Amino acid sequence: MSLSLDWIYYAISWILLTWHSAWDAIGVPVGAVLGTNWSWILAIIFLVVTVRVILFPVFVKQIKSQRAMQALQPKVKELQEKHKGDRETLQKEMMELYRKEKANPLMGCLPMFLQIPVFLGLFHTLKRLNPNAKDQYKVLYGWTAGQFENAAHAKLFNAPISGKFGSTAAELASLGASAHTVKIVAGVLVAIMIATTYLTSRQMILKTGWAEDPQQRMVQRLMLYGIPVSLLVSGSIFPIGVIIYWVTNNLFTLGQQQWVLRKFPPLVPPKTGAAAGRTGAQPAKTGGLLGRKAAPAPAKPQVTTPKVAGPKPGAKPVNPKKTRPAKRQG
Numbered sequence: 001m002s003l004s005l006d007w008i009y010y011a012i013s014w015i016l017l018t019w020h021s022a023w024d025a026i027g028v029p030v031g032a033v034l035g036t037n038w039s040w041i042l043a044i045i046f047l048v049v050t051v052r053v054i055l056f057p058v059f060v061k062q063i064k065s066q067r068a069m070q071a072l073q074p075k076v077k078e079l080q081e082k083h084k085g086d087r088e089t090l091q092k093e094m095m096e097l098y099r100k101e102k103a104n105p106l107m108g109c110l111p112m113f114l115q116i117p118v119f120l121g122l123f124h125t126l127k128r129l130n131p132n133a134k135d136q137y138k139v140l141y142g143w144t145a146g147q148f149e150n151a152a153h154a155k156l157f158n159a160p161i162s163g164k165f166g167s168t169a170a171e172l173a174s175l176g177a178s179a180h181t182v183k184i185v186a187g188v189l190v191a192i193m194i195a196t197t198y199l200t201s202r203q204m205i206l207k208t209g210w211a212e213d214p215q216q217r218m219v220q221r222l223m224l225y226g227i228p229v230s231l232l233v234s235g236s237i238f239p240i241g242v243i244i245y246w247v248t249n250n251l252f253t254l255g256q257q258q259w260v261l262r263k264f265p266p267l268v269p270p271k272t273g274a275a276a277g278r279t280g281a282q283p284a285k286t287g288g289l290l291g292r293k294a295a296p297a298p299a300k301p302q303v304t305t306p307k308v309a310g311p312k313p314g315a316k317p318v319n320p321k322k323t324r325p326a327k328r329q330g
Helices: 006-026 038-071 073-082 087-101 105-127 145-152 169-174 179-208 214-234 240-263 273-279
Strands: none
Touching: 006 038, 006 105, 006 145, 038 073, 038 105, 038 240, 073 087, 105 240, 169 179, 179 214, 179 240
């Protein structure tokens, strides 16, 4: 039995078409302005807003779970030392610890997993916007033939939102688009998508710090560098409308993370022993959007005036007359 994703396509189509109808009712021009059909672009942007507002409570739970996991790190290290070499017992003890403290290691990935169906639904919806599609395909997932035709010809700066950087000449001809224009618009959007994806990961790592566990640090490096690099390839197959969704989602994430990190600041574990001696005098990096502003340097210790040393042995006195006592008169 194959898993049907039709319910996702219906849900995404409904949200997209509802926002498009709302912008039409407000009076956003149906025709292109500056080569852009703004009602469809705004519908994609507010599809992101709708999904993120729905997922916001889950995002807050994710941050709280991360803070709980952070607070448990000293106990986790104790268990790792206690059960070194006994992986099975270590896993059981750690699961019991998480259960007692009501911490869920998987909670950190939940918002991302919940957004994957939305991404797949939008990708599928925009990929099929072909003006030459058969009539029975135009009315799938709650669309009318008129809405389908309108969306199939929707553009961003004269580049159709269903076009891709890697679109063939035949595909672009069916959309009535210039290959040169599509590549420029898609290329700029892919560059912005890569930059904002990197910044969202960097913002979180700078605020929470690099993990001490080698495996977790490897995951952080993968998130910071691996995913943005992979978008160089996958970005060429994404429709322009999907890239607009991705960029908007990243910008929303940057703002949301900044707010949540201020409201739920990361825990700073105390350093002891040699580590504290090495790092105790270093100022912490605080402030700024990404936490890059350095704290004021520590005040310099006051220099005391050195005491004047006495004359060296055998040296001549500076004023011998004042140092010798006066002779008495006989």
